[in-house]
Amino acid sequence: xxxxxxxxxxxxxxxxxxxxxxxxxxxxxxxxxxxxxxxxxxxxxxxxxxxxxxxxxxxxxxxxxxxxxxxxxxxxxxxxxxxxxxxxxxxxxxxxxxxxxxxxxxxxxxxxxxxxxxxxxxxxxxxxxxxxxxx
Amino acid sequence: xxxxxxxxxxxxxxxxxxxxxxxxxxxxxxxxxxxxxxxxxxxxxxxxxxxxxxxxxxxxxxxxxxxxxxxxxxxxxxxxxxxxxxxxxxxxxxxxxxxxxxxxx
Numbered sequence: 001x002x003x004x005x006x007x008x009x010x011x012x013x014x015x016x017x018x019x020x021x022x023x024x025x026x027x028x029x030x031x032x033x034x035x036x037x038x039x040x041x042x043x044x045x046x047x048x049x050x051x052x053x054x055x056x057x058x059x060x061x062x063x064x065x066x067x068x069x070x071x072x073x074x075x076x077x078x079x080x081x082x083x084x085x086x087x088x089x090x091x092x093x094x095x096x097x098x099x100x101x102x103x104x105x106x107x108x109x110x111x112x113x114x115x116x117x118x119x120x121x122x123x124x125x126x127x128x129x130x131x132x133x134x135x
Numbered sequence: 136x137x138x139x140x141x142x143x144x145x146x147x148x149x150x151x152x153x154x155x156x157x158x159x160x161x162x163x164x165x166x167x168x169x170x171x172x173x174x175x176x177x178x179x180x181x182x183x184x185x186x187x188x189x190x191x192x193x194x195x196x197x198x199x200x201x202x203x204x205x206x207x208x209x210x211x212x213x214x215x216x217x218x219x220x221x222x223x224x225x226x227x228x229x230x231x232x233x234x235x236x237x238x239x240x
Contacts, residue, residue, distance in 0.1 A: 054156065
């Protein structure tokens with residue numbers, strides 16, 4: 001693999017587009033011989049894209065979402081940005097694990113389970129999820 | 136005369152693919168219809184399911200909650216190792232049966 005590889009996407013905020021990006025990511029991971037990282041990376045991408053579409057863009061198909069995936073020999077780094085106003089990510093990240101019988105509220109916990117580093121910009125309309133791939 | 140004790144209706148349901156924010160609304164309708172038809176023991180076969188996102192997990196929890204309220208139960212079978220670990224991380228295996236694909240050993 002060359003030192004750093006980057007792939008970018010721009011899409012309108014609808015869930016079908018998120019499916020296409022996830023398929024693209026999966027194919028690219030296979031191409032880069034990183035198949036064992038497909039499941040965690042696809043899950044992180046789905047959550048981040050879902051959040052950007054559903055919460056960040058309020059499902060408004062006129063709004064755009066920007067995605068970038070960076071791969072090098074040590075990390076996979078996913079950056080997702082939407083055009084929404086952001087959210088109080090500090091408060092949400094500090095919350096405890098959601099009650100088992102609750103039907104929602106697991107998205108950010110999922111970031112913490114599958115990414116080694118979770119970063120937001122100040123207003124919370126961009127997330128950067130970094131996963132180490134060094135054995 | 137005592138009414139006969141009837142066995143709860145058991146049904147298997149196999150999604151065609153992943154259970155995610157884009158597919159969950161249709162799967163939710165299917166599962167609600169099954170429960171409305173009287174199904175109380177529901178087995179979801181994950182043979183064709185590779186990914187379940189947080190919306191999909193929420194759908195499984197909602198289905199479990201609905202069945203429990205009706206004295207029924209949910210079971211998930213043929214999950215991949217990755218999905219098993221995901222569901223276990225959210226402790227769902229403590230609330231309903233989650234079993235792996237026997238082909239994985």
